[in-house]
Amino acid sequence: MMSLCHNIINISCVKSSWSNDVRASLYSLMVLIILTTVVGNLIVIISISHFKQLHTPTNWLIHSMATVDFLLGCLVMPYSMVRSVEHCWYFGDVFCKIHTSTDIMLSSASIFHLSFISIDRYYAVCDPLRYKTKINILVIFVMIFISWSIPALFAFGMIFLELNFKGAEEMYYKHIHCIGSCSVFFSKTSGVLAFMTSFYIPGSIMICIYYRIYFIAKGQARSINDASQKFRIGLEEKNGISRSKERKATKTLGIVMGVFLTCWCPFFVCTVMDPFLDYTIPPILNDALIWFGYLNSTLNPMVYAFFYPWFRRALKMILFGKIFQKDSSRCKLFLELNP
Structure with missing residues (x-):
């Protein structure tokens, strides 16, 4: 005998x-x-907040992204977990709207941060001489403000004004809606809009910038190789350092792109296609793809922080309680600051 989320037989999930x-x-x-x-x-949040050496514009952008991902883990994932396992929503209709809006906002904000970090890395690798004048604390503040405000306005506006149902109200209330559900529903128009705003535009920016960095880095390496044939003694050390930095930046961005596309692409493709397929994609598949997208927030600190030596040293100090020692915030985690 099948179990129902509520005692109302005809309309219960x-x-x-x-x-x-x-x-x-x-x-x-x-x-x-x-x-x-x-x-x-x-x-990541504690490390960047505590150690003064990490108080750089780039790191504040990473700090903001870590805050978004932290809040997603605290405020969204636990309720999504109960919904995914039980297939029921026990927390009321109003909280369903709040949860759905927060989910869309934080997931989109995390992707926006990834996009802005790729812009920051572009200037750091491809225009290092003018990097500090172009990417200052004010520019980073604007990036952070955009990364939080646009997803918030988009998510809460769409859910609370019920714009996600526009054009498909009859389909939703007749064939999909049931008591005890809290699924994200999009019409054709709102699905395309969500796909463009939360995934396609920031994702395209990341991909274009990655390829731009890749080809510029290759060109720089080729130029250095040509120059080193003529001035081998003077440029040998510089050549090694430059190629090493270029390879590291390119490799890091490659991993970022791989993780981002692997985690989020399946969910957003299904989201935009489902209305055009008359909502035939199984809810259980959609749920699984949402969790696959959440994994991006799980892996972000590993990609952006665990790859850096300073993070490993900060992690060790945090785990052993050394951050509570006097003047620990002034501890040098690395010899020099590199963008």
């Missing part, structure tokens, strides 16, 4: 029919993802 073992496994996996997301991003 159907509860998941998974066994207790399957539920326990799913809860364990999701709790692990949530804890990794919260702890990883919290360490």
Whole structure:
């Protein structure tokens, strides 16, 4: 006999029919993802906040992104976990709207931050002499403001004004809506708009900038190689350093792009295609793809912070409680600041 989320038989959502073992496994996996997301991003936040040497414009952008991902792990993922495992929403209609809006806002804000970080890295690698004049604290503040405000206005405006239903109200209320559900529904127009705003535009910026950096780095390496044939002794050391920095920046951005596209592309492709396929994509697949997207926030601190030596040293100091020692904030985590 099937279980219902509520006692209203005709319009209640159907509860998941998974066994207790399957539920326990799913809860364990999701709790692990949530804890990794919260702890990883919290360490990034503490590191950049505490150590004065890390108070650079670029790091404040990473700090802001870590805050977004931390809040996603704290405020959104736990409720999504219950919804995904039980197939029921027990927290009321108003909180459903708040949760959905916050989910869309924070997920989009995380992607916006990734896009702006790629712009920052472009100037750092491709125009290092003018980097500090172009990317100052005011520019970073504007980037952070845009990364939070546009996703917030878009998400809360769309959900609370019910613009996501526009053009598909009859389909939703007749064939999809049930009591005890809190799924994200998009019409054809709102689905395309969400796809463009939250994924396609920031994602395209990241891809274009990555390829621009890649080809400029290759050109710089070729120029240095040509010059070093004529001035081998004087430029040998500089050549090695430059190529090493270019390779590191290109490799890091390559990993960023790979993680970003792997995590979010399936969800957004399904989101934009579902209305055009008459909503035939199974809800369980959509749920799984949402969690795949959440993994981007789990992996962000590993990609952006764990790859840097300063982070490993900061992590060690945090774990051993050395940050509570006097003047620990002035500790030198590296010899010199590189963009």
